[in-house]
Amino acid sequence: MTIERETLLEAYRRMRAIREFEERMRREVQAGTVPGFVHLYCGQEAIAVGACMHLGDADYVGSTHRGHGHCIAKGCDIGDMLLEIYCKQGGLCNGKGGSMHIADLRKGMLGANAIVGANPPIAVGAALTAKTLGTKNLALAFIGDGASNQGTVFEALNLASILKLPMIFLYENNGYAEFTGISYHLGGGDIAKRAGAFGMPATQVDGTDFFAVYEALGAAVARARAGEGPSAVEAVAMRWYGHYEGDMQTYRADGEVDRLRASSDPLLRFTERVTREHGITREELERIDAEVRAQLDVDVDAAKAAPQPPREALFTDVYVSY
Amino acid sequence: MTIERETLLEAYRRMRAIREFEERMRREVQAGTVPGFVHLYCGQEAIAVGACMHLGDADYVGSTHRGHGHCIAKGCDIGDMLLEIYCKQGGLCNGKGGSMHIADLRKGMLGANAIVGANPPIAVGAALTAKTLGTKNLALAFIGDGASNQGTVFEALNLASILKLPMIFLYENNGYAEFTGISYHLGGGDIAKRAGAFGMPATQVDGTDFFAVYEALGAAVARARAGEGPSAVEAVAMRWYGHYEGDMQTYRADGEVDRLRASSDPLLRFTERVTREHGITREELERIDAEVRAQLDVDVDAAKAAPQPPREALFTDVYVSY
Amino acid sequence: MALKSIREAINDCLREEMARDPRVVILGEDVCGGLGGSSGIEEAAGGTFGVTAGLAKQFGRARVIDTPITESAIIGAAAGAALTGLRPVAELMFIDFLGVCFDQILNQIAKFRYMFGGRAKTPLVIRTMIGAGVGAGPQHSQSLYAMLASIPGIKVALPSNAYDAKGLLAQAIRDDDPVVFCEHKALYNEQCEVPDGPYTLPFGEANVTRRGNHVTVVAFSRMVLLANQAADKLAREGISVEVIDPRTISPLDTDSIIESVEKTGRLVVVDEATPMCGMASEIVSAIASEAFECLQAPPVKVTAPHTPVPATPHLEAEYVPSREKIERAIRKVLGKTAERAAS
Amino acid sequence: MALKSIREAINDCLREEMARDPRVVILGEDVCGGLGGSSGIEEAAGGTFGVTAGLAKQFGRARVIDTPITESAIIGAAAGAALTGLRPVAELMFIDFLGVCFDQILNQIAKFRYMFGGRAKTPLVIRTMIGAGVGAGPQHSQSLYAMLASIPGIKVALPSNAYDAKGLLAQAIRDDDPVVFCEHKALYNEQCEVPDGPYTLPFGEANVTRRGNHVTVVAFSRMVLLANQAADKLAREGISVEVIDPRTISPLDTDSIIESVEKTGRLVVVDEATPMCGMASEIVSAIASEAFECLQAPPVKVTAPHTPVPATPHLEAEYVPSREKIERAIRKVLGKTAERAAS
């Protein structure tokens, strides 16, 4: 499968944007400037981007509590995301949702979700819309390894399967559900196999390898657009930081993350390959890095400086009319 | 696997008791003497009996809305069951549960359940008790093909698997969930395969063949008692009557049931084999038939004649103390 | 105009709204029925109680969608479909099954609009069945609508007659907010005159089914019929009862109740649900706080007891508020006045 | 006696009850933590908020059971374990997660005893976390206990201090009925004197935290602290406030509230939950019906608004009833009397 140069550069820009965004959020949380709880995506960048590079704004994505990377990959405006994370007026949810509820329907982002396992049935509904209205659009749900044990996820698999919906179940196996490892919490030990038993193609890929994710999702997307039904992909990529920022991670062996960073940093792996195989130069990529960083500084400052929602906002938008 | 003569005669007695019981209930419902809704078990007798012949009173069974057969197979007193179905004082639930809620904890019957998919997690809890108290007992949940799509069932599979509980998931594939066939409602089309993906032995057997069920459950029970963890068995046996008694069954082809009765009546198949291979005579079996019928007549009359619970019963037993 | 049962009125409404708006789809268990069956029949059920009969035939299985037994996915899919442009009417066969799909209602559907800062709409209807009285037992006879009414973001309709059922359901389907539409299983055959063709009834507008001056009786769903019967009976004794059917409990038309109590000074609330934290307490509380000065006697609640619904027929009959209990409550709240009125 | 936080008091209680009774087991997500982790540490969490710290080490993983993310199975397994001889203490991390396990509570645990004609007991505790105020957002900040209190067969405890927390939890664990034990996430560090060793506090007995004559304030969980603060402040103006903490809302000690209102003639109910069909309405309704004659002014509810909990910190602060709002409500219900008392 050959990939356009522009596609690769855009993929890199998004992965870099996620990385810089999350590293900055980490520092901001440590500095105490961010309200609420923040779950960082570092280490998993290639999953969201490898998937969303295949999607347009009219395709839908159901996200999780660890949603920043999904939003950026799906094309949400980073400035508006930051406004939301800082709970400011004009944020993607006008400041009322925060980090765990960022949504942007114009971009096909159905929302981060703080209830583990709630998003797959919702995404299935978006796939039902696509099928009912006869568009060629599809829906994708991100599902953590821990979430993969939640009953709602299996119900979503079954419903999408029997209705042959244009749906993709993208499992993100990052090794842990909170402070518990997958070798303990996952009966049978094979996420993809469990999904496959519902009668859909289900594969496992290295989630730190953009090309592997991109290829697997390409097949799933093609199948969905062709009206052939749902697919499942399990992408394996350990998270680099705590469950939430602040987590002491005593459940992890010392050096586990250092080894990950050294051996399987999705951005390093991507950089090496595209500079080696696709005639992309490090300078080009560094230019992107600089642009991303500069813009991020601007956006964070703007978010911090932005006004809070007015007091009346507490009472509005419960109903359209009441 | 050789089976004791006494075991076979007892198995026959229970299957016959179920058959007679359900046929009688059918007539009584048609005559309008039975309150509430009744879901008949005819055609599936060999499943409950093939399983429960391996179990003692200290082993637990979680039942469904179609629970009469499970109760009889597990050894519940038929007279007390009838009192319950007629909602009379002294019934197994003192008349307050009715057909869909018959329970008898002394016999290890955790209760019929009118919420599809609710019983497997409950049975898993009973298995947890057995493991925690270090008994050699086990728990078994009956699960319909329709129920097999309910999220709670998958959660039960996973929890039993990772905790290595003495638990058996006994699927009863009787072809239909209400008025919808399994070829439509079951993604992937293979119940056992879905269960097996949770890391436990999972087999499919002919649910009209007592010997097949008995053997499969024998293995599952041995595994559970040995502390090796849960198993799943899918037993296939179409139901003979409607979803509930009164169902017009327009979804079934004419003659489907007649063919079933002719080709795969669990009692006929059992009779042929034991008379052929185990030196049991038709006379012996007919004697059992007569005894069962005679006792049933007595029990039904007693149930009809029994007093209703007193008016105060409406207010009692909400709490132990309040 | 024609005499229609609630079942027919709901079926007509669904047919009219589906014809009107291609975005309206129905999903649930056996809303059509027969798929995967050996007879190959087009429709084996049309809903467990026949309410959706004929719709699959007319609009096709793509818009009348049979699902597995999978309430979380039914309601969740309805949520996602509503967020993305459809107007789903999901069927939750019995309201007792709330338990197996509650998160999608409580934390998703109800909160999308607020959580997303007003940038999302969730126009869906959950049709469900409430009520005791048919021997369906503890897990198929509950009236759990107060739990739903307590959730900010959800609207709840409780029709008591065919005319209201049709108009309220049409409004629910066209409404841009999520609505739980509660059908009482013992009322499906209740008939009244229903206009032909589509019409809507506004939410939050109570219906005064009887005018009266001595006491205000607020009742819901099936209890409205019993309250009217009690009112008729007492009228013969010269006791003049005003009966109010709120029709929707969220939004709730408190003003109409206050207005009535300002006139009568006396309040009885009749609810088939259990007593704690239910609509009866909610209305008594609202009136005690907002119309305290007009109250001439302590308000009286007539509800089911704080117990599950027994399967036992005669105990179930005892469980559900009866015309007699309502009468007794009215006499109680009237106290001396009752005799005066009677004499 | 020693100064203990609510977190410590609960932890002590769990330790003592597990030592007392081998049938007591704990199950939930990360109640120990670290299983399957690469460090092989014995305990990585001890509960997301550290409440179960050290228990796995002391009693072993067979009695302190980490589960996958599987609330339906956690609560369902607790139900089945309780029916068969254990006394499980299941942890539902946030009460907001009711939605993903509600059937097991609503239709199973609550109904077993009644459905089974009094021949079953379901002695289990569901420990869960309630409340707003820490920026946890719309799906992690709710106070949904009224829904649970409305269910016949369930008991609900709402401790507001460490002493009550320990005694009520011990009672909950030894109680033969199912109990939902609601811990307020903003109160874990609240300290008070707590006796060493096991003791129980009876359910259905309110605690009068302040004696007073002018007005009765009923408050729950964290609101008790704010009500006491308001009472202290107003005391300086000569306004004498009686504060009642019901401690359990099912059973509810209505008598103590009535007794107090008979003395004060005035009622304010403070609840962090949303207003519709909540405990505030329940208590106002109960008093309006049962103590109507003693009421000298319309009862006043102080609750959160009928909205989800916003993630926005300053809006969340506005959302939760404050000491100031409670003060205002007290002055309102006192009307002229307030000035008189003050002068």
Ligand SMILES: Cc1ncc(C[n+]2csc(CCOP(=O)(O)OP(=O)(O)O)c2C)c(N)n1
């Ligand atoms: C229904 C529910 N149960 C529990 C939680 C608490 N919780 C939040 S995130 C999380 C772990 C999720 O693990 P996983 O699905 O692997 O996602 P990851 O955090 O690894 O991205 C848990 C248990 C929740 N938010 N919702």
Ligand SMILES: Cc1ncc(C[n+]2csc(CCOP(=O)(O)OP(=O)(O)O)c2C)c(N)n1
């Ligand atoms: C949660 C829930 N959803 C739906 C129903 C309605 N219902 C009762 S039985 C049934 C079909 C069950 O099918 P299956 O599991 O195959 O059992 P069978 O009736 O064939 O024995 C349905 C949908 C219910 N009781 N509970």
Ligand SMILES: [Mg+2]
């Ligand atoms: Mg994970």
Ligand SMILES: [Mg+2]
């Ligand atoms: Mg079936």
